[in-house]
Amino acid sequence: MKRSYNPFQEFVPQMLSYFISAGKKWFLVQHFPWPGIEPGKGFMISPYESEVAGKEHAVAIDATEGKLLDLSNADALRKLTELLSNKEIRCFLNTIDAESDENMRKAYLKKIQANIRGKGLIQVNREEGLQVTFRLYPQGFFAILQSGQNQAIIPAINLIQ
Known part of the structure; x- marks a missing residue:
């Protein structure tokens, strides 16, 4: 299947350790529909340094659309790592460039x-x-x-x- 243009950077497992080492342990994972991605198989990931910032984002979306994870919790870290390692799932970082x-x-x-x-x-x-x-x-x-x-x-x- 030909991939449609997507302005978001793919979130790969190696990025997780980078964000954690940069002090970001709160990650909001939300559904991300996009052409060429099977429904329910696309996710947008938003890393945050503080729980407050993550919760501000979380309350702005419907509870069924995403979840805030505290990666200092081993179970949450395992769940996100499994999601990122799943070859059927596509995850993206929540930033876009000027172009x-x-x-x-x-x-x-x-x-x-x-x-x-x-x-x-x-x-x-x-x-x-x-x-x-x-x-x-x-x-x-x-x-x-x-x-x-x-x-x-x-x-x-x-x-x-």
């Missing part, structure tokens, strides 16, 4: 155009045009559609699949 907007637009241009027209996601002001930007929020990865005074914020997956 992501442009790369996303290039990779998914036809899908974006078809979904905006077909789903009526936003009323496009022909004089103003349409601007599409992508942003990562605690709740997930979103597309922000802007045309004149009209704005819509939707999960990016709904725009690109």
Whole structure:
């Protein structure tokens, strides 16, 4: 299966020791739907230094969407290590680079155009045009559609699949 463009860095097992040695022992693991990834097999991982920061993220998402793990707990560390070692699962780090907007637009241009027209996601002001930007929020990865005074914020997956 051809992999779809994904702006997120794959989270590999070796990264876990790096983050732990950097003082990050709290990890939020949340579901991450993406084209080319089987439903339920994609996860976004967000490392945190403090429990407070991790809990702020955790309360921003639905309890069924993710879980905050304290890796000072051996069972939590084992669970995350097993998840990262599972070849059927794909995990990603919760950061994107500055080129992501442009790369996303290039990779998914036809899908974006078809979904905006077909789903009526936003009323496009022909004089103003349409601007599409992508942003990562605690709740997930979103597309922000802007045309004149009209704005819509939707999960990016709904725009690109």
